[in-house]
Amino acid sequence: MQKETLCLGLLSLGPRSGYEIKQMFEGPLSDFYSLSFGTIYPTLNNLQADKYVSCKQHSQSKKPDKKVYTITKKGMELMKDNLLSDASSYIRSGNFGDQIKSEFFLLLLFSKYLPKETMNTVLNERVLYLRQKLEQFKYDGPVPGNLDAIRNEKSVSFIRGLASALIETGLNYMEKNRGKLN
Amino acid sequence: MQKETLCLGLLSLGPRSGYEIKQMFEGPLSDFYSLSFGTIYPTLNNLQADKYVSCKQHSQSKKPDKKVYTITKKGMELMKDNLLSDASSYIRSGNFGDQIKSEFFLLLLFSKYLPKETMNTVLNERVLYLRQKLEQFKYDGPVPGNLDAIRNEKSVSFIRGLASALIETGLNYMEKNRGKLN
DNA sequence: GATTATATATATCATTCTGATATATATACG
DNA sequence: CGTATATATATCAGAATGATATATATAATC
Incomplete structure (x- = not known):
């Protein structure tokens, strides 16, 4: 844009x-x-x-x-x-339209060149990070200053809901399939 | 990277x-x-x-x-x-880590400034596009030339599975919640 | 009370990366 | 026989970032 x-x-x-x-x-x-x-x-x-x-x-x-x-x-x-x-x-x-530029996916792509312990730590931290993100997206309390102007948009609720759903799917997938990376 | x-x-x-x-x-x-x-x-x-x-x-x-x-x-x-x-x-x-640079999400953000018919067409085409993407990710047949080197990586199966799951979630969400944009 | 870190606020610029264009040939298609 | 597409490398203007500079206020820490 x-x-x-x-x-x-x-x-x-x-x-x-x-x-x-x-x-x-x-x-x-x-x-x-x-x-x-x-x-x-x-x-x-x-x-x-x-x-x-x-x-x-x-x-x-x-x-x-x-x-x-x-x-x-x-x-x-x-x-x-x-x-x-x-x-x-x-x-x-x-x-999953144009370029997402996901450094994390690239790291997964080359994961075989990293020590197993390292990849384990990385995946654990990724899960923690995504859980944290999920909470952020689900948080519905007050926001500071003039940032609520954007929070109150109908489209923003839609997008936040979509983001939450996507993160949840990603988390479930990671937890179920991480064994397949070894 | x-x-x-x-x-x-x-x-x-x-x-x-x-x-x-x-x-x-x-x-x-x-x-x-x-x-x-x-x-x-x-x-x-x-x-x-x-x-x-x-x-x-x-x-x-x-x-x-x-x-x-x-x-x-x-x-x-x-x-x-x-x-x-x-x-x-x-x-x-x-x-949902760093910057995704999603033009589509930005378009949704400003959807109230677009005529309803336009947004309807946009959402329909988005759904069609995602269905097509999903097929691409699920396709398991032969690939041309030396591109199979990357397809055969274990990590690539993992990523493709994750991508498919994410697209499916996105599709379901869009179909169930698109009414909320009006 | 002093110091340090963080927040407010704008501006600029070297470096980086893209998207477009240039060049040249081969092949497929109707 | 022309036209479009694929192979193959190179270059560069324009765009965007990330860092840095400048200046002050406020909050936290010691």
Whole structure:
């Protein structure tokens, strides 16, 4: 997805600074996508130059100014147009669509070159890690600051449910079939 | 995973050309990882310069020479060392580990900005696509050329089984819960 | 009360990687 | 006989990351 469309989409949930957009990528979106500061800040500057977002500078005594961006009508239109024209190309992506770039799967692929104890530890830690992830996805309590804007989206419940189901399947499979790796 | 380790790992399954390594990424590995020609060819050249692989040039009358690379003892050692020292960092990656970069999930996130008919078509095509993927993963018949080297790995059976289970879960979830997106 | 670590906030850039393009030939298909 | 696809390597502009720089506030630790 184009970085512009993505930033506009996140701003459609409410006005935000670049730093707060990054927080969304590190929080609720961390398992699905991410953009770096080096992408976010230039993108916001370009969007502002082209009037897709407006910017209010909140000067905070001696911290650097907090630049809060708001999506404009023109920006909403661009976002919707882009989503519509690119929708079909995203059908073949993500979870067993296009490239997943799974380092873990690659490690499994070459597991025969690792000592058995090492692979045992790795698999144990993977299981622990996935259990932890599962709890995160199932957690329904309060979230800090403006991160609840994204949590309350209907689509986010759908995605979280899907993610939980996938992790559970992965955990069950790993526990039942790990013997087959030796 | 470092591109060097990855290329060495694939060469550990047997001697191959850069083109054939690319074929592995587009075939059996396409859902887990990929490297472009722009990465593969320079990497092989560097590995050769440092004696981690050797190269035999098969001149083919008027086609460009086919450069077949073979992993050396030194290369096997580097690969194993790298795998061992990086193993723990791969535990938190892939399927709900690190970044999945799922364009499809992002599209769902912004689905409220798309017309209902469009989302309906998108979800239908996604289901068809996943069914097709599932068949691919379950297919156990013959594969062309030297691609069976990777298919016959024990770890590959494990990964394919896991992938099938995950896709099935995703399909079931989508079919049961797609109403919740409206 | 001093120090250390972490959080807020933006900006920049070298390095890395991709996706596209270039080049050249062979083969299959109708 | 032309057209599309496959084989095969190489290169490079453009994009994105990860790291680093800068500056301050706040919380935790000792």
